[in-house]
Structures are given as C-alpha cells and as structure tokens.
Amino acid sequence: MRCVVVLLSLLSLGHSAPLSSCESLFQPIAVSTEEILGRWIYIAASSDIPGSRSLGRLLNSVVLDLTPTGQSSILNILQTQKIKYGSCSSISYNVTFENNTMIIEEPFFLKEVYLQTECSDCLVAYEEIIAGKDSFASLLLFSRSRTVSPVALELLKKQAECLRMPSPIMTDPNTDMCPGDIPHSDGINALNSLLANKMGHRVARLLDSVFDLFGW
Known part of the structure; x- marks a missing residue:
C-alpha cells in the first residue's frame, strides 16, 4: 500500500451488517505485545481507501516487521513492499499499542483492533x-507464513461481506519478496499525503472501478 497497510477499529454503523448474522465475527480478540511483535506477511485485504483495490492487484508482496522502541507502548513498524514489474521500497513509522489496540494519532487518526481467524499463525x-x-475502513489478513488455509480465507471473505465491503484481494504466494536491508523513508508522511489528496481520490476510485470491472 504505499501503505497500508497501513491498519483497524470499532465497527462503524455504515459498514456493519445485522448483528444477528455477523456479531460473533466481530468480537475483538486479545493480542499481547509479545504476540504482535515480529514478522508479518500481508496475505489479503479489503479497503475503501481510494486506490487500494488497484494497488492490491499490483502488489507482489508486503512484509511488516514490528519491533519495540524502548518507549512504553510504542512500537516501530518497518514495512517493505514490492510492486509488480517494479522495485522494492520500505517505509518506517511508530505506533502506539496497548489494550489490544494499535493507534496512530497524528497526522491522521488510525485505530486497529483484531478479529477472530481460523489460522493459528494469522492476524x-x-x-x-x-x-x-474523510473516514476509511480496511480489513486485512497477515500471516507468519506465505500461505493460509482455505478455511481462513473463507472466514475473511465472510467478515468482509458482513461489513458490506468488497471481496478481499489476495496476494500471490509464489511472487518474489524483497530483501530486508532496503533504505526506508518516513511512512506516516507518505500515507498522509495519499489520504489528503482529494483530486487523487477521484482518479484512484476510477482506477479501482476499472480494475474491478476487468478483474485485473
């Protein structure tokens, strides 16, 4: 994503489905600092951030490395991604992680919580x-390995359906991944520029529609 992967929170009314059919899928689960640290591989996502669906189809791979910073409740995320037919890039940013929730407060607000999955090494x-x-929502699946079970993917699709979000876009587990020693830039500023670009939103939504229409 130049991003996004950027990350999640409480259900908003506009995205929620009837509680009778979906409530059990959206009970936040407890995730400790020890459990969230380490390397996570991006597997699939559904998002209404403009351009996210186009980008999802162009991504070869995304890897997040979460490490402590020495400051209480502050973690560092090093995100490395590779675009199809392109080169690798890497961004770094700090987040607050406490009470099973990841938060970024400035220059935009991001809140991420964690939901149930049928995969023992997934998030x-x-x-x-x-x-x-503007407000946006994303549903993301990460794993410690490059592949996950069909059951885990089906649950993710059901969660997206309950949220009235598009079907998640999956990455190809057979594509190349980037090395871990790429120079990185400030990811927060890069993502903020993307979110604040109103004209870019229009173009990105158009591209998303084209990609969805032709299934690229």
Whole structure:
C-alpha cells in the first residue's frame, strides 16, 4: 500500500451488517505485545481507501516487521513492499499499542483492533482511519507464513461481506519478496499525503472501478 497497510477499529454503523448474522465475527480478540511483535506477511485485504483495490492487484508482496522502541507502548513498524514489474521500497513509522489496540494519532487518526481467524499463525486486523473530514475502513489478513488455509480465507471473505465491503484481494504466494536491508523513508508522511489528496481520490476510485470491472 504505499501503505497500508497501513491498519483497524470499532465497527462503524455504515459498514456493519445485522448483528444477528455477523456479531460473533466481530468480537475483538486479545493480542499481547509479545504476540504482535515480529514478522508479518500481508496475505489479503479489503479497503475503501481510494486506490487500494488497484494497488492490491499490483502488489507482489508486503512484509511488516514490528519491533519495540524502548518507549512504553510504542512500537516501530518497518514495512517493505514490492510492486509488480517494479522495485522494492520500505517505509518506517511508530505506533502506539496497548489494550489490544494499535493507534496512530497524528497526522491522521488510525485505530486497529483484531478479529477472530481460523489460522493459528494469522492476524486479522480491522482498521478505521480518519483524515480530515474523510473516514476509511480496511480489513486485512497477515500471516507468519506465505500461505493460509482455505478455511481462513473463507472466514475473511465472510467478515468482509458482513461489513458490506468488497471481496478481499489476495496476494500471490509464489511472487518474489524483497530483501530486508532496503533504505526506508518516513511512512506516516507518505500515507498522509495519499489520504489528503482529494483530486487523487477521484482518479484512484476510477482506477479501482476499472480494475474491478476487468478483474485485473
């Protein structure tokens, strides 16, 4: 994502489905600092961030490395991604992690909580992002390995359906991944520029529609 992967939060009314059919899928689970640290491989996502669906189809791989910073409740995320037919890039940013929740407060607000999954080494994150007057939501699946079970993927699709979000876009587990020694830039500023670019949103949504229409 230049991002996003960026990350998740409480269900917003606009995305929620009837509680009778979906409530059990969205009970946040407890995730300790020890459990969230380490290397996570991006597997699939559904998001309404403009351009996210186009980008999802262009990604070869995304890897997140979460490490402590020495400051209480502050973690560092080093995110490395490779675009199809392109080169690798890497961004770094700090987040607050406490009470089973990941938060970024500035220059935009992001809240991420974690949902149930059928995969023992997976993490399903639901994010809510507020940038100015705009709000976005993302549902993301990460794993310690490059592949996950069909059962885990089906549950993710059901969660997206309950949220009235598009079907998640999966990455190809057979594509190349980046080495771990790439120079990185400040990811927070890069993501904030993307979220704040209103004109870019229009173009990105158009690209998303084209990608969805032709299934690229």
